[in-house]
Amino acid sequence: MSTVTPVVILVEPQLAENIGMTARAMANFGLSELRLVAPKNGWPKKGVREAASGASHILDGAQLYATPQEAIADLNFVLATTARERGQMKRVYAPDAAMTEVATRSDAGQRVGILFGRERVGLSNDEVSLADAIVTFPVTEEFPSLNLAQAVLLVSYEWRRAAGLARQRFDGGMTSAPASREAILSLFESLETALGAVGFYPPHKRVGIIRNMRDRLHRMALTDQDVRTFRGALRALTRAPKQLRTDDREQPEAMPTAPSEDEAS
Template identity: 75%
Template structure:
C-alpha cells in the first residue's frame, strides 16, 4: 500500500480530466485513485491517452457507486472547494492540509482528498462528510481550477510535506576546473593574438591585460572551456595566415 493520500474524484465527467489527474498524481508519487459514479461509465475512451504514460494509476483505480463506499476505510477526509460553504469546518490551504496529512499517514492513518465535478464541484452534503476543507489561494475574480490542476497542487504540497521534494539536479558543472597551467597558456595565447592585432594602446596594455585576466578568472573556466577558447584562437590564427593581403 502506497503511504500517500487517496485521491477521490466525485462524478467526474471528462476522460481528459481523469487522464490528466492520473498524470498529475504520478508526477508526485500518488497512485490510489478512486472514482465515484463517473459520468457515462468507466473506462472512458481517450482516458489512457490523456494520462500520457501514467496508465498504472488508471489500471489501479477503483470505481465506487457512492461516496460513502469510496471513503469507508479512511480515517481523515479533506474536501476541496473554491467557495465558502457556511459549514463549521476547519479550512486550510494545501500546504497546511498536506502537512497534517503527512503526520497522520506517518501514524498509520488513511487520508483522502476528494475533488468534485468539473462544473459544479462538490455538493454541500458531500462536503459535510469531510473533516476539513482545502481551498486554494487563487485570484478572487477567477477562482475556478481545472480538476487536474487542483490535484496537481495538492500532490505538489503532499510531496513537499512528506519530505520527498528533492531537487532532481543542481546545474553544477561536471567538468574539471581548469588548471593554472591551462589558464596561463590561454592568457598567453590570447594576449599574443591581441598584440599581433594591435588591440592594446601601448600605455594601457598592462592594465587591460590584468582586467581581461580578472574577467576570465571570474568565469571559473573548466578544462573544456579552455580547450574551446584555445581552439577558437587557433582557428583565428589559421584564418589570419591564409587571408589574402589587403590592397594598399
C-alpha cells in the same frame, strides 16, 4: 520520507478526459490509489485510457463508490479542495502546507484522502463538511476555477515535494571538472596578450578593460573543457594572420583572359 501515498477521490466526475488526465498526473508524481464516487454517465468511459497516456494501471485499480461517505470510510484524515470560502470552521491550507500535513500523517501510519469536486460546481457544502480541513489554491480572484486534472496535478506535485521524493532527475550534464585557478589565470594571460598584440586596448582604458573581462569570465564558472576550448580558439586566431600572409604569397598570378569580341574590335 513518506511511502504511504494519499488517496485521490473524485466526486461525480463527468468527462473521461479529466479522469484519464487525473490518472496521468497521479502516475507522474507517484500516487497510485484513485477512488471514483458515482461517475457521471457510467464507468469505464470511452476515451479515458487515451487521456491517461500510459497510466492505465491507475485506472485499472480505481475503486467505485456510491457516496463520498463510503469513499472516505476507511480513512483517518480527509482534505476537501475548493476555490470558494464556505463559512465552515475548518483549517484552511495552501497546497504546500496541506501536503506537509499529509506527509506527516502518512509517516505516522494514517490513511489520508483528498476530495475533488465536480468539473462545473466542485464539492457541495455538505461534502466539504465531511473533511477535516480544506485545501485552496492561490489562484487569481478574476479566474479562480481550475480544471479538475490540473488541481490533482498541483496537489500531487506538492505531495511529492513534502514527502521528500522530489529529487531532480538530471543536473544539466556538466561532465568536465571545474577549471583550476592556475588554468584560468593562464587563460587570462594568453587572452590579454593576444588582444594586446592586435591593438585592442586603448592605452588609457587597458587596465579597466582587463578587469572587466576577467570578471565576466569568472562569472562563467569555467570548466577544464571550457579552458581548453578557449585556448584552442586563441591559438587558431593568433596563427590566422600568419596563415593569411602565407596564402597571399602562394596565390598564383591570375591567368590572362582572352579579350571579348567588343574589346577585340
